[in-house]
Amino acid sequence: KQWYQRRVRDAYQAKETYRISFTGVDSIFTYKNSYDFVVAESHVTCVCDCPGLEDQCSPLRESCKEEPDQSHLCWNFYKGDQSSEGCGMFETMGAAEICCAVDFTPHLNKTYKAFQVTTPTTRGKF
Numbered sequence: 001k002q003w004y005q006r007r008v009r010d011a012y013q014a015k016e017t018y019r020i021s022f023t024g025v026d027s028i029f030t031y032k033n034s035y036d037f038v039v040a041e042s043h044v045t046c047v048c049d050c051p052g053l054e055d056q057c058s059p060l061r062e063s064c065k066e067e068p069d070q071s072h073l074c075w076n077f078y079k080g081d082q083s084s085e086g087c088g089m090f091e092t093m094g095a096a097e098i099c100c101a102v103d104f105t106p107h108l109n110k111t112y113k114a115f116q117v118t119t120p121t122t123r124g125k126f
Contacts, residue, residue: 020126027120034115038071038106045101050087051094063101073104 049057057078064074077100084096 029117043103049097052090057097057099075102
């Protein structure tokens with residue numbers, strides 16, 4: 001600290017000029033964690049089960065055709081007590097049921113990686 005003060009005083013008295021050039025900033029991020037993810041496409045296939053016809057839907061029906069794996073997920077959906085409008089002569093026989101398979105697959109079979117980083121350490125470059 002003393003050298004700095006003396007050097008500045010000497011520089012002032014001798015009228016020397018010093019130039020410091022600022023050339024940029026560095027930001028240093030520390031890696032904390034990461035995970036893989038996909039952008040999903042969904043495909044829905046449904047069956048409307050009209051009353052009085054062959055029983056095609058039930059809460060236990062497995063609408064999904066394939067077993068789920070790392071890149072494919074299927075969800076079975078059942079909804080009873082639906083309007084039977086459109087079931088023709090069976091409309092008055094009671095409620096209809098709907099069962100669906102909602103199939104999720106990665107869009108274009110692409111997988112992405114997200115990184116979690118810390119708040120950066122920022123340094124000036126001179």
